[in-house]
Amino acid sequence: MADFVDQVVLHIRAGDGGNGCASVHREKFKPLGGPDGGNGGRGGDVILEVDPNTATLLDYHRRPHRKADNGKQGQGSNREGANGADVVLPVPNGTVVKDAKTGEVLIDLVGMGTRYVIAQGGHGGLGNAALANSKRKAPGFALLGEPGDALDVMLELKSVADVALVGFPSAGKSSLIAALSAARPKIADYPFTTLIPNLGVVTAGETVFTVADVPGLIPGASQGKGLGHEFLRHVERCDMLVHVIDCATMEPGRDPITDYEVIEAELHAYGKLEDRPRMVVLNKADVPDARELADIVRADLQERGLKVFTVSAATHEGLRELTFAMGEWVAAARAARPVEEPTRLVLRPKQLGAATFAVRKVNDNLFQVTGEKPERWIRQTDFTNDEAVGYLADRLERLGVEEELVKAGATAGAEVVIGSMDDGYIFDWQPTLNAESINSGPRGTDNRLG
Template identity: 90%
Template structure:
């Protein structure tokens, strides 16, 4: 089992709302004391929250199914059901949430304490006490609780750091981050020692910043070779890039200029990194031949407009100057960053004349009704109860669904689907709904309730 996971598929289900209660108050000498059924409780939400103590998605790799608590059913005596408990899932700073089905980015979670309701719990159904009216003084039905939202999401971690160290495997990035911070990454003299990003906190005078040691890149990384996509993802959020170049490598075809150009080609092919400033550090200056090579190639890098430092992560030569240069760089970038405006909630009013639903013809004498209200009311209705179906008919008529169906050309006996064509509720439409007229499920099935 890995100890660091930066991408998982999470199966999330919010809690269902509890059903309302249909109850009539009874006591001595008052056999019919009026409706007293309580409302069902709300289902719990599933919430993602950025937690500073969480650095990996490992827990969700082990347990990918998460469900919030259902709301409790209402009871007689005007007792409402308890709300279901929310489930708060801690995630690392820099977690991107995508819809697993479409790949659409739902939210980018940056900033400790940031919260996002990824799946909303279902509303509890109203009890018959709440449904009582001058027309229905003692309803013999209650509304059903709504199901909670359910979806599959991809959680993808992108490291949040000021500076990213990039370069070939074994260029000395892990040794460098260990030398300038308290991070203690695994270090060994063979390629791909680092398989996960390491973050180090570095202090340069009054400036404190973070540096990410990104696992080594190789040619083809932008196409995924050598886990390139997984590695490059952690570079995206960094404000600055530092090329760590091994001046002591003996591999054929390798030299500092070529190494720089290969890594730059991969960064360019990956995209989204063109605007990041660069710096070059020529590492392993404690090796005599490496120091000599560094002196030779420094003018070439400077001619490209790059700031160059010759260092040794092993002997700590040149590190102080390099660290303070990064600190100045970070401080300047932070000062130039625009002040973030506080997020304001914008409520967009519904346009005048918008009934909140649509009616369209989808076949010969077949019509589809879609909209938040009618679809929600359908889910709340107990179709085994004629009185509940009559209440639904009244609501749909008041909303204007009946009138719009007539305008669209529907006639008695028309097939009307409320919801999606695949699994919506299907009615053999009559001007007055009844329990015998509803069929639940895809068209072509006949599973009448009643």
């Protein structure tokens, strides 16, 4: 079983709003107590929150379906239903949230404590007490709660470290991070021993920083070869890149200069990393031939403006100088940037019930009505209750839907779809259903629906 997951598809659903209650107050000696049905509770939200104690997306790999609680139904005596509990999902710092279907980036979660409402709970339905007015004094119906948001998102973790170690497979990056810190990654003498980034905490005097051991890169990594995209995204947030070069490799066509140029070409092709400072570590100096080769190529690398360190992860030679050099760069980078704070999210929710709607003539006998208000009203209507259906007809008439249908050429008996053509609500339109005919029948009925 994997113990590190940096990409996962999460299926989330916010809670549905509770239904409103249709109730009439009943009390001795008060035969006309009036409506007292309470409103339904709001459904719970699904919230992503950056948590310093979370380092992987493993929990969501094992349990990818998450749902918030529904709101409770309203009750008589003007008692409102309880709101559904929110579900807060902790994610690591540096998590990118994308739409699983389109790939659109929804939010980049950086900064401890940052919160983002990824799925909003549905609104609770109004009880009949809230629906009463001077003309409809005792409604025999209530509105249904609205469904909560449901969507699939992809969570993608980009490691947040100060220094990234990059290089070919088996260059000694895992051995180096094990020698510099308390991290204990898997170390073996074969390519791609490291398949997940390992993070280590390194101390250089008063500077404490993190180092990421990025899995080995090969030619073509920027195009995804050898899981290159999965590995390279962990480099994006690092402040500094350290090339770890194997000076003891016996592979044909490989030498320190060529290795450096190949990895640099892949980093350049991947993009977003041009401004990162670089240094070079010539590793495995404990091997005699490797030390000689390191002495030969040092001048060439320094002429390119690079700081070069000859080290041995096995004997710890040169590690102190390397550690303090990295610490000096990290301290300078931290001093130059503002203090990291939780991302300030400005929420601009849509206005509920925006008045815009559209009527489209599909054919001579079929018309489609789309718009936030009409579609929302359809979701709120209990179609088993005639009075509720009459109330919907009144709302649509006041909005101007009937007038627009007439302009579009609709006649009595024409089919009208409110919403999408696939799953919208279909009914036979009768223009005689208008707000001028006030219901005077028993509660729960509407005399216009005969």
